[in-house]
Amino acid sequence: MDQLARPALPFSGHDAVEAYLSxxxxxxxxxxxxxxxAICARLLRLQTEEGLKGPIAEIGAFEGRFFIALAHALEEGEIALALDIFSWPDPGVEQRFEANCDRHGIGPERRRTIKGDAGAMAPADLLAQADGDRLRFIHIDGEHSRVALGRDLALATACLAEGGLIVLDDMLHPGYPTLMVAVQAYLEANPDIVPLCIIDRETIVGATKFVLCQRTWFERYQTRLLDIFKDFVWPLGADFEPHWCLVLSQDTRLAEIV
Structure with missing residues (x-):
């Protein structure tokens, strides 16, 4: 799609993010x-407004596209951790990741690159990379299997700060239909964690994301999201039986029933 024809994006809350997205x-x-x-960067701004601060992480940083946007949304002195095996599709991916970060303004002082399998990492080791601070935002975009997602979710949950957010990529993707099985099992085993919102897909490639939060923070976040993203709220929302949460979409139309 031509860039001029794209639907409007929500304001990310950060001039640096806006420049990078455009x-x-x-x-x-x-x-x-x-x-x-744009939505995830605005969620990071919302956390700052709510008094949350500290490091963030992405599991599955690849060449840095999403990571750079997140890192630009951090406050002074906060760092972003990039976890990846950095061997797919070839060993040069780590060098491309580092070059992309440098090219787009995320210098070594603002990021930490961690090469390895997140699923094999102990929570204490990940927290040590964050100087002992718990993570306020974790984006999971690692290996797309039920087992791997379950391990990544366990690691993220163990390292999550009070009020933190976990964002899951490629949910409801036609290429990875069993990932939802892992998510449902996780939610049933962790009743203190609930879906905060669903970020609708832009294309099949730019697939749906789930945003999870601690149950005690749900109402606090939802109230703000209803205001911040009011132009992008799909009216019916998402039913997780019995939990209900927002759906944020560029297309908020309802089906016509005649």
Whole structure:
């Protein structure tokens, strides 16, 4: 789709993120959407407004497209952790990741690159990379299997700060239909964690994301989201039986029933 014909994006809350999304995001190889990046950057701003601070992490940083957007949304002194095996599709991906970060303004002082399998990492080791601070935002975009997602979710939950958010990529993707099985099992085993919102897909490649939060923070976040993203709220929402949450979409129309 031509850039001029794209639907409007929500304001990310950060001038640096806006500049990157308008000129840079599409030039970094990756599969996440600009719509989701704008929303997640605004969620980071919302956390700051709510008094939350600290490091963030992405599991599955690849060449850095989404990671750079998140890192631009951090406050002074906060760091972003990039976890990846950095061997797919070839060993040069780590070098491309580092070059993309440098090219788009995320210098070594603002990021930490961790090469390895997140699923094999102990929570204490990940927290040590964050100087002992718990993570306020974790984006999971690692290996797309039920087992791997379950491990990544366990790691994220163990490292999550009070009020933190976990964002899951490629949910409801036609290429990975069993990921939802892992999510449902996780939610049933962790009743203190609930879906906060669904970020609708931009394309099949830029697929749906689920945003999870602690149950005690749900109403606090939802109240703000209803105001911040009022132009992007799909009216019917999402039914997780019995939990209900927002759906944020660029297309908020309802089906016509005649």
């Amino acid at each position: 000129d840079g995001y599409d030039r970094v190889v990756g599969m996440s959407s600009r719509f989701a990046a």
